[in-house]
Amino acid sequence: MQTTKAPKLKTKRSKISYAKWGYIFIAPFFLAYALFHFAPQMLTIYNSFFENYREGLTQVGPNFVGLKNYITLFTPDKNGTIDILKYAGNTIVLWLGCAVPQVVISLMLACFFTSYRLKIRGQQFFKTVIYMPNLIMASAFSMLFYMLFSNVGPVNQLLTQAGWIDAPIDFFNIRFTVRSLISLMNFLMWFGNTTILLMAGIMGIDQSLFEAANIDGATSLQVFFKVTLPLLMPILVYTVITALIGGLQMFDVPQVLTNGLGTPNRSSTTLVMYLNNYLKTSKNYGMSGAISVVIFIITGLLSLVVFKSLTKQEEN
């Protein structure tokens, strides 16, 4: 926008003389990437075309097998289920269960905390409290939840004492309750994080715009949709995409809660739990590499959809 104002000559000069700074500024990132991340990541993709695992301590492979690992992944079992699609479905259901409330509630909280009108007292307290679940290690957090909802845990005791149920509810073996608990835990662990991200985003917005809107007598909703949301869009895009990436890589909570089994009947097995099954014991880099690539493709596609649809809105 401002380039139209600036003299043509200056723009041209700035393009020529500043390009090298771009390269200089991004150099450390790529240096560190090349040193530490490149080889392991490329190996992941490379390995997906190989038979490469351990039988006890004996290394089998790497032998080039072409697309065999992918074919194995997408071969239906004798009941006609394609496992990886089932686990992708599980993962997406679990993700939606936590991501939707996470973004909505976090956006609400971020607006409350930054609102001129509400002027919430005890902000520091609330902001600290909502972030606290993120500080506990996921495994410890899951341990506590397991204790709460076990068949002899307090939740079942209370429900029984209240006379609402006769026999304890087997929370970790009913599809609906397992999935709800996993989503709830993930929500609790991450909504504080998201709130802070969005809050920082709102606070970064040029404050004079809010003042101007207030003087013009805009209602809170008008301010939110006309000022906050459009300017916050880049950060919101970030929030949704990272929530998507994190969600599709959901692992520790369902792993600990269901003891790695994805009970009942593997309905809470996520893609990364599936990957982990291959990776942990037999170091099956072939199959786990192939699953990684599938996760990569699914995440990439979904991110693209999110990115495109949200940035299109932004343009409108």
Add this chain to the structure above:
Amino acid sequence: MKKNSADSRKARVMLTLSRVLVYALLIFISILCLFSFYMLIINASRTNADLQGGFKALPQGHFLENLKNAWNDSSINIPRGMLNSFVIAAATAILSTYFSALTAYGLHAYQFKLKRITFLFIMAVMVIPKQVSAAGFVQLCYKLKLTNSYLPLILPGIAAPVVFFYMIQYMKSVLPMEIVEAARVDGSGEFFTFNRIVLPMLKPAISVQLIFTFVESWNNYFLPALLLDKAEMKTVPIMIAQLRAADYSKFDLGKVYMFILLAILPVLLVYIFLSRYIVKGVTAGSVKG
């Protein structure tokens, strides 16, 4: 006039009502969040045998005893572990945040040929699942003899796509290029502009990412467990796992919960300290002048 005051009364009622609702929601959510900490504190005050009996709603009298036992456990050195974890987490957080901001600024502020492809590349590597490459990374460290060193835990943080992505999105929403142009007109060098003018404007984003990267590094177990074996280099999560792996004559769940609780305190302090910097940004207009 009359209508106006009725309106403002209505507005005041609405404001009070929404305040009540907001506080109710905040209190409800806070209870949900604090409940797990309440359980943690209670469990940290119970003996191992008592903990095997399941949940208890009220604290028991063994808090100090567990604290003493955990502190004096010969297999772990809590202050040392905290120091080690702090060094690693702080260094990772600082490197990660600074260089991500630098990279993001490089892509945000400059026009160059490979700009678009670079951005897409970083976005693509952000999407690659970590699990498998973590295993490859461990093998790489063994090959390069980088075990028993903090460097492989700290330096990879320089290339942190997620932090980068946040920084560039944040710049998109708050960093007008006029400011950079203005600095250039004033004769400011590019690094000077970044460090003295751009970074201060990113303070809230930097604080946020310092917190997140610090917490993530502080709670990281798998890589440090495989790369560090000297007792004096071990980090907090390794020590907690070690307490949990103790043999039956020494196993004490009370001690485990106590250490989990202790391990949260430093991160909580870091959070409280850094979150003060998540404040309303300077208005762009004032800097421009």
Add this chain to the structure above:
Amino acid sequence: MKKYLALLLAVLMLTAMFAGCASKETTTDTPAASTETAEPAKTEETKSEEPAAEEAPASEEGKVFNIYAWNEEFKGFFEKYYTVPEGVTVNWIITPSADGAYQDKLDEALLNQESASADDKVDLFLAEADYILKYTQSPVTQDITALGVTDFSNTYAYTVQAASDASGVVKGVSFQCCPAALIYRRSIAKDVLGTDDPAEVQEKLNSWEKFNAVAAEAKAKGYLMTASEAATYRVFSNNVTSPWVDENNNLQIDSAIQTWMQQAKDFSDNGYTQDCDIWSDECTAQMFKDGKAMCYFGPAWYFNFSMGNAQDAEKGCFGDWAICEGPQAHFWGGTWLLAPAGTDNPTMVADIMNTFINNEEVCTNLVKNEAQFSNNQKVNELVAQDESYGSDFLGGQNDIALFCDLAKNIKFENNTIYDQLLNEGLQANWREYCKGTVTEDEAMSNFYKYINEKYPTIVTP
């Protein structure tokens, strides 16, 4: 801002590097310093008393002795009861077992053993019964009889079987023995069987037919036979007559395992037990005074490690327990010391192993001071014969005497490197069928998937 960042960064990096260097210094400096004087002669004198040890002064062997372990149990015994040769530094590399970290770390070290420098080589490592075969059946471990550990006359046979490879080459020893028994609630046994005397109870529970029949009687009186359908699993799986896979690597489910599967489903359907993991709160909750479960299965360590509820001062039932052999002999747990190939301290490896199985003084200390059931029959039996001994938890019963008898009947046969995970996987997947959340076909199909993911070479139906 930049200045502060740079300063902080520099300080942090320095601390990090310093921490790294400091650790190296401390491990090499301290012990080497005291060796230069007249003391080596003394070492050789004491050494020559050992029959197995060759004339190999420590100076010819490596100066650093690396021991890999997942916790500090053995470290404690080692530091108390083993005299390290002068000039050798013992380095403990302790990696917790959580998340498979211990085996990952150990495997990486063993597979890089050849290229590792002498001071970095693994010299001794610890392994549990559940995965010991992974190491003994691989060339990463070596024959300990060649190193000078040859006398197994006092050890329990199964501990040697467990440490041997397919062709019978012994690769390590255990410093403890873990015979397991049927642990029953005395008061419930009185009510159901009319007696709580170990010999009489054993008479009424010495076969699975009797055990299953008693389960029905217990149920009729309002009790549970066991607190978990998997409580009896280990007894069956320790007594299989065929391994998990045949010679063509086809999965086979032994008849003993099939018997358990039938029993688990029957017990579950009839309400003789609960569908839960043996480690779950649900299972251990039945150990309280108001608990309903009559039988648990476990070795001596189970009393202290898993029966905290029974020992609870208020809600427990201390002294209301006793043990008997039960339907079949079995064992549970135990730690083995294995000799890695390529160690640069072979004499010391052999010396440590001999100390912990054949040195009667050390073994007696383990039993008397450390509450261990040692791997030396002679020593254990001396303690067992002590008339004055009795366990208060077991209502005065002499458990050591019973364990001495049980230990002789334990077998370690038909094992494979797959055992641990296949046993766990079957229990977990079968439990879903017992609960009724899946059909039998689904349970088995999930079990096969579980196997295919973990062990690509096993052929499943």
